[in-house]
Amino acid sequence: MYIIKNALKCIGRSKGRNILIGVIVFVIALSACLGLSIRQAAESAREETLKDLKITANISFDRNAMMSEIGAQREEGQKFDREQFSEKMGKMSGLTLEEYKKYATAETVKDFYYTVTTSLNGSDGFSSVTTETGENESTANNSAAPEMPAETRGNKGVGGFGRGGIGGGMQGDFSVIGYSGENAMTTFLEGTATINKGSVFSEGTENYDCIIPSELAEFNSLSVGDSVKITNPNKEDEAYTLKIVGIYTDSSANESGTGFMGMTASDPANQIYMSYNALSKIIAASEKNATTESNETTGRESSTKLNGQLNAAYVFSNVEDYEQFANDVIEMGLNENYTVSSSDIEAFENSLIPLNTLSRLAGYFLIVILLIGAIILIVLNIFNVRERKYEIGVLTAMGMKKFKVALQFLTEIFVITLAAVILGAGIGAVVSVPVTNALLENQVAAQSDRSERIEQGFGRGQKPDSAKTEMQSPPEDGSFNPFGAFMGTNNQNAYVTEISSAMNFTVLLQMLLIGILLTLIAGAVSMLFIMRYEPLKILANRD
Amino acid sequence: MAILKLDNICFSYGETEVLKDxxxxxxxxxMYCITGKSGAGKTTLLSVLSGLAKPTSGDILYDNKNIKKIDRYRFRSKYIGVIFQSYNLITKFTALENVVLSMEIAGVKGIKKKKKALELLQSVELDEKEANRRVLHLSGGQQQRVAIARALSYDPEIIxxxxxxxxxxxxxxxxIMNIFKALAEKGKCVILVSHSPSIANCCDVNYELKKINA
Structure with missing residues (x-):
């Protein structure tokens, strides 16, 4: 007990030296606290986001696997067998809705929805919003190249197939998308798209009700209640009349408005939404009335039927469920040529890049700080012990055992270190969040610049500033738009830009351990010196 | 009966013999006085007596027990009170704290240490104000008194x-000499190391150390 009392007395009687030690330990503690907090924040952000991350996955054809398989079969010096590849691809048909539904019965699936997309032309003055000028202007009859509907781009593999088996056909001016239900209309659920006039079509309706973008309505002077005529681009006399029940605005569409040169149907301004059942009815009618022609030169058959591209999405509560689903579908009979994939996982990993980078740097910083801190403390303690050599001599001459003297010195260092660590941790707790966020902001900016440079280097991603800012903020509910991933690569820039808390019990415990470790390191050196001292020599030299 | 007995004590610093038999x-x-010229080994003998230095050969018996069998720290802190020439006080502590600390090291129990320390300091003619002063701010004589009070704090048999x-x-x-006389009268064994004849005259027994090879 008297050792502690003595230690406290000595701390009070040597203020200058102890304040110096305290300040140094405080700086070490504060730096360590920041480093640990950043690491903890990164870990927490990962855990929290993963916990709440709503993952949307698709089953898609694994083209890479097929190419690898064909590539593996060729002998050395032999070229890639394109014919075999085309043949295999031709045989592949997309999963049917029934198959998609079968896999949706897996226990891990939280939600399931699907869409069908087809391409149609306008008729009777109903024309698409075009971004082209002059002779290249897109019209119903001159856009020949078949394009994948916008929502399929970015999907792994071949995101869906036209049902039927005979390919080909003309690309229309409009993308018409049929939704299975409101849960499939993610842009509306996330709030980027809103109905301005009228209302959305009834869920599951077979009526030809549709909603159109405000730009398209403006372009064609249309309003709610009007009807528009659309035709099969492969068969102009096959027409359908849609009734406009709502007009919507999609803010995310404006952000990418400059990127659709030459792809009229892909322009969000030319996307017409309706119910899955209604669009399926159109596709079915088209199939029923289809005629087949054979190309004399190639011998390939082409049909006038509308190609409907089916997309299905499975929603999971967490990563574990998603991973389990990938195994479950194989057990349920999914062909090996198909794969389960989710862009959300990649987007999630990308979102953590700046925070993880910061965390890694914080780790290095922590090691350096602790090393330097330990060295400084050791040196200071050596000076301390040497300066108090006489005191040690007197105490041992009085009969105080050396280990007790060392214990007193250790107590002194421990008390100073503990006080400085508590102060450092306290201030660290207050400043860790703003400091981490400030550092994170720099990291995000650096990462964004890097990504942007890469995109620009490849001639992509010339986006307005407002778009960039918005893309850096993840959705509030921690989810990633499944179709957002289909629509482009913007989600790659959705970084975690802010942390709400960094300090927790783990960090406090780590701080305490650091304090004890520093005390022990510094104390061990003191102890070594004290044990070597002989009181007689010290006092004789003093005399 | 002797409380402390030196039996053929020899001590040398390396090759240099300082004490012999x-x-x-x-x-x-x-009251005893150990006298001798400078370099005769007076302070060395005091170090050996106090257990700070181990004799090269020979035995020291305390109350007929060889101090080799007693823990040296315990011997210093409980059985013998040493007053060093340069006092060797903890300078950052007050006079009172120095005395109390000595009691705590000795493991004195069952008394109010602060009160006892104050009484001891008063017995060597230091008042409360002086007792609460840091020893650095005391005169040489006052520091000597503090050192005496400290040596007496755990009531050792030998001073x-x-x-x-x-x-x-x-x-x-x-x-100071009066204080030592009073201690001897109270039954303590007081051993003084000095080259001063006046001190030697005050003591009951004088032992003279002779310089080896002189």
Missing amino acids: ISFEFESGK LADEPTGNLDGETQNE
Whole structure:
């Protein structure tokens, strides 16, 4: 007990030296606290986001696997067998809705929805919003190249197939998308798209009700209640009349408005939404009335039927469920040529890049700080012990055992270190969040610049500033738009830009351990010196 | 009966012999003076007596027990009180704290240490104000008194003092010597190390150390 009392007395009687030690330990503690907090924040952000991350996955054809398989079969010096590849691809048909539904019965699936997309032309003055000028202007009859509907781009593999088996056909001016239900209309659920006039079509309706973008309505002077005529681009006399029940605005569409040169149907301004059942009815009618022609030169058959591209999405509560689903579908009979994939996982990993980078740097910083801190403390303690050599001599001459003297010195260092660590941790707790966020902001900016440079280097991603800012903020509910991933690569820039808390019990415990470790390191050196001292020599030299 | 007995004590610093075959006996209630010229080994003998230095050969018996069998720290902190020539006080502590600390190291229990320390300091003529002053702010004579009070704090049987009046003026010397006399009268064995004849005259027994090879 008297050792502690003595230690406290000595701390009070040597203020200058102890304040110096305290300040140094405080700086070490504060730096360590920041480093640990950043690491903890990164870990927490990962855990929290993963916990709440709503993952949307698709089953898609694994083209890479097929190419690898064909590539593996060729002998050395032999070229890639394109014919075999085309043949295999031709045989592949997309999963049917029934198959998609079968896999949706897996226990891990939280939600399931699907869409069908087809391409149609306008008729009777109903024309698409075009971004082209002059002779290249897109019209119903001159856009020949078949394009994948916008929502399929970015999907792994071949995101869906036209049902039927005979390919080909003309690309229309409009993308018409049929939704299975409101849960499939993610842009509306996330709030980027809103109905301005009228209302959305009834869920599951077979009526030809549709909603159109405000730009398209403006372009064609249309309003709610009007009807528009659309035709099969492969068969102009096959027409359908849609009734406009709502007009919507999609803010995310404006952000990418400059990127659709030459792809009229892909322009969000030319996307017409309706119910899955209604669009399926159109596709079915088209199939029923289809005629087949054979190309004399190639011998390939082409049909006038509308190609409907089916997309299905499975929603999971967490990563574990998603991973389990990938195994479950194989057990349920999914062909090996198909794969389960989710862009959300990649987007999630990308979102953590700046925070993880910061965390890694914080780790290095922590090691350096602790090393330097330990060295400084050791040196200071050596000076301390040497300066108090006489005191040690007197105490041992009085009969105080050396280990007790060392214990007193250790107590002194421990008390100073503990006080400085508590102060450092306290201030660290207050400043860790703003400091981490400030550092994170720099990291995000650096990462964004890097990504942007890469995109620009490849001639992509010339986006307005407002778009960039918005893309850096993840959705509030921690989810990633499944179709957002289909629509482009913007989600790659959705970084975690802010942390709400960094300090927790783990960090406090780590701080305490650091304090004890520093005390022990510094104390061990003191102890070594004290044990070597002989009181007689010290006092004789003093005399 | 001797409380402390030196039996053929020899001590050397490396090759240099300082003490050779020293056999002295010390009894309670008497004042002893160890005299000798400079370099005769007086302070070395005091170090050996106090357990700070181990003799090269020979035995030291405390109350007929060889101090080799007693823990040296325990011997220093409980059985013998040493007053060093340069006092060797903890300078950052007050006089009172120095005395209390000595009691705590000795493991004194069952008394109010602060009160006892104050009484001891008063017995060597230091008042409360002086007792609460840091020793650095006390005069040489006052520091000598603090060192005496500290040596008495755990009530040892033997008091060892190295040149106890060496740094003091005549009047203070007398006062200090009176304190030692009073201690001897109370039954303590007081051993003084000095080259001063006046001190030697005050003591009951004188032992003279002779310089080896002199």
